[in-house]
Amino acid sequence: AKKEKTSARRAKQDLASCKNLLSCLECHEHAWPFLLPVNTKQFPQYKKAIKTPMDLSTIKRKLQEGSYKHKGEFASDVRLIFSNCEEFNEDYSPVGRAGHCMRQYFEQQWAQM
Numbered sequence: 194a195k196k197e198k199t200s201a202r203r204a205k206q207d208l209a210s211c212k213n214l215l216s217c218l219e220c221h222e223h224a225w226p227f228l229l230p231v232n233t234k235q236f237p238q239y240k241k242a243i244k245t246p247m248d249l250s251t252i253k254r255k256l257q258e259g260s261y262k263h264k265g266e267f268a269s270d271v272r273l274i275f276s277n278c279e280e281f282n283e284d285y286s287p288v289g290r291a292g293h294c295m296r297q298y299f300e301q302q303w304a305q306m
């Protein structure tokens with residue numbers, strides 16, 4: 194029973210840390226391209242090019258719904274945002290640069306979790 198308690202407590206702490214890190218990502222100056230799902234009416238080729246779209250609002254919903262069993266799954270979805278971004282956007286485009294900047298910020302914060 195003791196072992197279960199500590200792992201339940203750690204899971205709770207991990208969830209809180211993921212929610213906190215998500216908030217930091219959402220209010221980052223360069224988060225604007227990633228806040229909501231890419232509008233495929235505005236970017237019709239996006240639907241064909243990107244097999245698994247991901248964005249910060251979707252991650253927020255998944256956190257709230259308890260969809261992540263382990264914090265590593267949360268990190269995979271965040272990284273999916275940035276790999277989708279690299280696939281679709283030129284490195285030196287405004288969105289491409291924002292993606293590189295946000296990925297660097299995320300990995301720095303993640304390493305300290």
Ligand SMILES: Cc1ncccc1N[C@@H](C)c1cnc2ccsc2c1
Pocket residue numbers: 225226227229230231232236239278281282288
């Ligand atoms: C992350 C991403 N990848 C590919 C395409 C779009 C986006 N982001 C959207 C929000 C976006 C990104 N940039 C602009 C510029 C004018 S509307 C708009 C909307």
